[in-house]
Amino acid sequence: MARPPDRSARTALPTRDRTRDRRMSENADTTLEQNESTTGGAPSPGDRLRKIRLEEVEKRYPGTKQPAVASLTLDVHEGEILVLVGPSGCGKSTTLRLINRMIEPTGGRIFLDDEDVTKANPDKLRRRIGYVIQQIGLFPHQTIAQNIATVPKMLGWDKNRITGRIDELLSVVGLDPDTYRGRYPKELSGGQAQRVGVARALGADPEIMLMDEPFGAIDPITRDRLQNEFLRVQEDLRKTIVFVTHDIDEAIKMGDRIAILGEQSVIRQVDTPERILAFPVDDFVRDFIGEGSTLKGLHFETVDEHVKLEPYPTMHVGDTPTDAAARASEANTDWILLLDEQDHPIRWVAVGDLERGEAVTAESGSEVAAKVSLGATLFEALEQMLISEAAVSPVVRDDGSFYGVVRLTHLNRAIRRARLEAREHYESLEATS
Amino acid sequence: MDGIISWIDYISGRPDEILETTWDHAKITLIVVVSATVFSVLLGLFVQSRPTLRALSLSLAGIFLTIPSLALFAIFIPIVGIGNEPAIYALFLYAILPILRNTVTGLDSVPSAVVESAKGMGMNTTRQLLQIRIPLAWPVIMAGVRISSLITVGIAAIAVLVGGDGLGTYIQGGLTRLGLPNSLESVWTGTVFTVLLGLVLDLVLATFQRFTTTKGQRL
Numbered sequence A: 001m002a003r004p005p006d007r008s009a010r011t012a013l014p015t016r017d018r019t020r021d022r023r024m025s026e027n028a029d030t031t032l033e034q035n036e037s038t039t040g041g042a043p044s045p046g047d048r049l050r051k052i053r054l055e056e057v058e059k060r061y062p063g064t065k066q067p068a069v070a071s072l073t074l075d076v077h078e079g080e081i082l083v084l085v086g087p088s089g090c091g092k093s094t095t096l097r098l099i100n101r102m103i104e105p106t107g108g109r110i111f112l113d114d115e116d117v118t119k120a121n122p123d124k125l126r127r128r129i130g131y132v133i134q135q136i137g138l139f140p141h142q143t144i145a146q147n148i149a150t151v152p153k154m155l156g157w158d159k160n161r162i163t164g165r166i167d168e169l170l171s172v173v174g175l176d177p178d179t180y181r182g183r184y185p186k187e188l189s190g191g192q193a194q195r196v197g198v199a200r201a202l203g204a205d206p207e208i209m210l211m212d213e214p215f216g217a218i219d220p221i222t223r224d225r226l227q228n229e230f231l232r233v234q235e236d237l238r239k240t241i242v243f244v245t246h247d248i249d250e251a252i253k254m255g256d257r258i259a260i261l262g263e264q265s266v267i268r269q270v271d272t273p274e275r276i277l278a279f280p281v282d283d284f285v286r287d288f289i290g291e292g293s294t295l296k297g298l299h300f301e302t303v304d305e306h307v308k309l310e311p312y313p314t315m316h317v318g319d320t321p322t323d324a325a326a327r328a329s330e331a332n333t334d335w336i337l338l339l340d341e342q343d344h345p346i347r348w349v350a351v352g353d354l355e356r357g358e359a360v361t362a363e364s365g366s367e368v369a370a371k372v373s374l375g376a377t378l379f380e381a382l383e384q385m386l387i388s389e390a391a392v393s394p395v396v397r398d399d400g401s402f403y404g405v406v407r408l409t410h411l412n413r414a415i416r417r418a419r420l421e422a423r424e425h426y427e428s429l430e431a432t433s
Numbered sequence B: 001m002d003g004i005i006s007w008i009d010y011i012s013g014r015p016d017e018i019l020e021t022t023w024d025h026a027k028i029t030l031i032v033v034v035s036a037t038v039f040s041v042l043l044g045l046f047v048q049s050r051p052t053l054r055a056l057s058l059s060l061a062g063i064f065l066t067i068p069s070l071a072l073f074a075i076f077i078p079i080v081g082i083g084n085e086p087a088i089y090a091l092f093l094y095a096i097l098p099i100l101r102n103t104v105t106g107l108d109s110v111p112s113a114v115v116e117s118a119k120g121m122g123m124n125t126t127r128q129l130l131q132i133r134i135p136l137a138w139p140v141i142m143a144g145v146r147i148s149s150l151i152t153v154g155i156a157a158i159a160v161l162v163g164g165d166g167l168g169t170y171i172q173g174g175l176t177r178l179g180l181p182n183s184l185e186s187v188w189t190g191t192v193f194t195v196l197l198g199l200v201l202d203l204v205l206a207t208f209q210r211f212t213t214t215k216g217q218r219l
């Protein structure tokens, strides 16, 4: 089993809560593997808590020959971000809008918490579901506070509770309440408006959020920031989220699971990002993931547990150069790693210099410019490896002391193992079905 | 110069009479503008998303506006007799088009993403209309109301020809006595006070508009 997705690593951002990811991965080990299939997963007792279920849902727009969504069956688990991704016009938005009945299905059934909502009052249903769209659609004649208060007001919350909620939500999305509460939408930048859009959708603390390309119309740098912030917020809130995008990289970054959709919203593959990267089930998925899927897969492997790190010959200032050289030739390396008193790696010293008997000081050889810490992704390790003098990536513990090195063979092994595991997973699925 | 002095003499000789006539004129205008606004806005809301009815009602309202005013006023005499009534009916028909057209275009101009998000948050159609669509269309609707009120103030001066009140009486009275003393002064009185009434009314409506829109809607 590949190591749990660690999005802080994927996004090279502050560390996220590992325990959560690990928990999800354990679940994935025990339940997902048996229950998920490429067509959306059949329900079974061992399944993780199912929040949303689409059952053979179909949408045929009037006057069209082909249905926009043809018999889609899909489960969304509680607390996960499920990303719907696929080529333009494949029916992602239609699928999403079926869930809050912005569009009425022409067939099939929709369940929320195992309650059939196919015939429920749509307005009441929508108040339970946060909805964020690319164009945001803030109410221009209302202040930010009024915008955010929309659903709480409809639900009849009292004034104080609403006021408190507004400030709380503005803080959650990283906007200073005192500054922004009284502003109008036109007085916001695109990124700020999108944050308010998210805050408004969170208004009455819905358990479910539907997001249709929420960061699609924002410049790449701001988008990256909003994605990271949103992931961090989701870390606490644990909403059940269906997220639509046409960008596979956004899907990989945001998704706990990804559903790759083809024409008419047919599921081509639904699984964790790492498994999809390791084992695209067919050419459609492979083409859609595009170039570099192997490299992207390295984001999901980390430098600990699974990577059996190798020792590397080291020395300290004051060690006899020839002894050190002997250690290096024993290990069959051209370099030896010079550590300081705290065992922090500081210099790469060439074995040739040692053999000539040169005294080693803290200025010998060349600086260790690249190192990664335990817990970094193999992607980061690869980057460091590429710029490292000795073509290996030194790994340090949290206190900075030397732990071992990552070599190219590690990456190679990790990737092949991930692929093998993914293939075995799919083969066992086939065998059982 | 002499003209102006004698005109000032003329109006300062009969301030109460002039004010009363202006008030009569204003009453006709207000009745027409208020009723045409209610009618046209409701009609606009109804036809906006119904293409056939929308085209039909807009062309009909357009046709009313092309009927020569005197003829339109006269058309109502056989039905309601003479006096202010035929004038009010005729003016009502004239006042429809600007308000109706602006209501429809105002509603059209509400961004679909805004309506989509309103619906997506669980607003029913009435709520969407009252809290989102009408407030957002309001500045455009009010622009239509203001145009209608100006048209109405101006054309209401013809009411006198079908036996109605208003500042038209000064104009007509002056014209029929043209050349006699005070005839031009009388025409000027009717004209100037009609224009003044129009300006005041527009100012009132502009103020009203300002108080019924938020800062978020203003440029």
Ligand SMILES: Nc1ncnc2c1ncn2[C@@H]1O[C@H](COP(=O)(O)OP(=O)(O)OP(=O)(O)O)[C@@H](O)[C@H]1O
Pocket (backbone or CB within 6 Å): A061, A062, A064, A068, A087, A088, A089, A090, A091, A092, A093, A094, A095, A246
């Ligand atoms: N109101 C409608 N009436 C008729 N056909 C529609 C309607 N809305 C969408 N469609 C069609 O349904 C299909 C799916 O549309 P949808 O908007 O769900 O695609 P999408 O995957 O969200 O695409 P994109 O990535 O471009 O947003 C398309 O072929 C589209 O033309």
Ligand SMILES: [Mg+2]
Pocket (backbone or CB within 6 Å): A092, A093, A094, A212
């Ligand atoms: Mg779409």
